[in-house]
Amino acid sequence: MQLQQRINAFHELGRFLQQFSTKEFKKDDSVLNNDLFFEGFKHQIKLAKEHNGWFDLDNLVYSFKSWSKALKKENLEEFLSSYSITESSNKTVAIIMAGNIPLVGFHDFLCVLLTSHKVLVKQSSNDKQLLPFLAKYLEYSCPEFKGKISFTENKLERFDAVIATGSNNTSRYFEYYFKGKPSIIRKNRNSVAILDGSETEEDLKALSEDIFRYYGLGCRNVSKLFLPKDYNFDAFFKGIYHWQDLVNSAKYANNYDYNKAVYLMSEFDMLENGFFMIKEDESYSSPIATLFYEYYDSVSDLTTKLDKDADLIQCMVSKLDFKHTIDFGQTQQPNLSDFADDVDTIEFLLKI
CATH class of the missing domain: 3.40.309.10 (Aldehyde Dehydrogenase; Chain A, domain 2)
Structure with missing residues (x-):
C-alpha cells in the first residue's frame, strides 16, 4: 500500500468523524461506507458514555471534532512532508494506551500505520469502545489495512517495538519489561x-x-x-x-x-x-x-x-x-506535529 493510499484512508475517516462533531449527529450520505458504519458508531458512542462516566457527550464530540479537522488530507500531507517514508517498513509496533480522555492513543495509532508498520494495540479498560470500531472502518474503506491492525487484552507478544503511556509507577515496569525493545515510554506530565x-x-x-x-x-x-x-x-x-x-x-x-x-x-x-x-x-x-x-x-x-x-x-x-x-485555549487542539513529551514518534518509527 502506498503512502498516499494511507493518507486518503485517514482523510475518509476524518470525514466520517465529522458527522459526530456536534451533539446533533448529522449523517452525510457522501461519506464512504456510511450506510454500514454510521448507526454502529452511534451505538459505540452510547457504550463509551455508559462505560466511562467521564466520557460525556460534550467531551466525546470535542474529540471527534478535533480529529476530523486534524485528519484532513492537506494536514496529513503537511505533517509527513519532511520525512522520507518508504514502503518496506513492516515491523509490528505495540501500543499501550492510556484511557484518561477519549481516543487519547489515536495519534500513536495513526503514526504507526502511516509509516507502513503493523500495529498491536492494548487499550485501557476505560476507553475500549471507539478505536476498534474506527479501525474496522479503516479496514473496510481501505482493504490494504487488513492484517495490519490487531487488538489484544492479553500479554503482548510478537512485536518489534513499543510505545507505552502510563504513570510514573507503570513506566518503571514498562522500562524493565521492554528493555530489550526499541521503545517510547511516557510518564506523568x-x-x-x-x-x-x-x-x-x-x-x-x-x-x-x-x-x-x-x-x-x-x-x-x-x-x-x-x-x-x-x-x-x-x-x-x-x-x-x-x-x-x-x-x-x-x-x-x-x-x-x-x-x-x-x-x-x-x-x-x-x-x-x-x-x-x-x-x-x-x-x-x-x-x-x-x-x-x-x-x-x-x-x-x-x-x-x-x-x-x-x-x-x-x-x-x-x-x-x-x-x-x-496561546490560551489551545492546549487541547494540538497540531499533528505536536508530539507528546516532545518525542518525534514518526522519527522513532522510521528508525526501528
Whole structure:
C-alpha cells in the first residue's frame, strides 16, 4: 500500500468523524461506507458514555471534532512532508494506551500505520469502545489495512517495538519489561499557565478551556498556575465561572466534595467558588476540581525553574516570552506535529 493510499484512508475517516462533531449527529450520505458504519458508531458512542462516566457527550464530540479537522488530507500531507517514508517498513509496533480522555492513543495509532508498520494495540479498560470500531472502518474503506491492525487484552507478544503511556509507577515496569525493545515510554506530565495580571477577560475564558476540558484529566490540561506576587484572583474566578455546570456531573461533584473535605480537615488554605478550588502548592499535578498555583519573583527565576522541570511539563500557556508557549485555549487542539513529551514518534518509527 502506498503512502498516499494511507493518507486518503485517514482523510475518509476524518470525514466520517465529522458527522459526530456536534451533539446533533448529522449523517452525510457522501461519506464512504456510511450506510454500514454510521448507526454502529452511534451505538459505540452510547457504550463509551455508559462505560466511562467521564466520557460525556460534550467531551466525546470535542474529540471527534478535533480529529476530523486534524485528519484532513492537506494536514496529513503537511505533517509527513519532511520525512522520507518508504514502503518496506513492516515491523509490528505495540501500543499501550492510556484511557484518561477519549481516543487519547489515536495519534500513536495513526503514526504507526502511516509509516507502513503493523500495529498491536492494548487499550485501557476505560476507553475500549471507539478505536476498534474506527479501525474496522479503516479496514473496510481501505482493504490494504487488513492484517495490519490487531487488538489484544492479553500479554503482548510478537512485536518489534513499543510505545507505552502510563504513570510514573507503570513506566518503571514498562522500562524493565521492554528493555530489550526499541521503545517510547511516557510518564506523568502536566501543563502550566504563566500569568502576569495583564490578561483580559477573553484570555482567562480561553484559559478555562485549557483547565476544564475533559474535566482536567489530560496531560495537556493546565493543572498549575504561576503567578506574580499580589495577584488578584477576582478576574481569574470571573473568567472561569461559565464552567459552573461541571458540578452537575456526579463524578466531578464527588471529586470536588471529597477534595474540599480533605483540604478543610487538613486546614489547608485555599480559595473556592462552589465548583472549583485553587490551592498554593509546589506540585504540578493537582486533583480533579483543583488547580495548584505558585508565585514567582521574576521571569528569569521562573525560566530557570521551568527549564529544570521540563520533563514534568507537557504544555506551557502564556502571553509572556517563554520558549514553546502556546496561546490560551489551545492546549487541547494540538497540531499533528505536536508530539507528546516532545518525542518525534514518526522519527522513532522510521528508525526501528
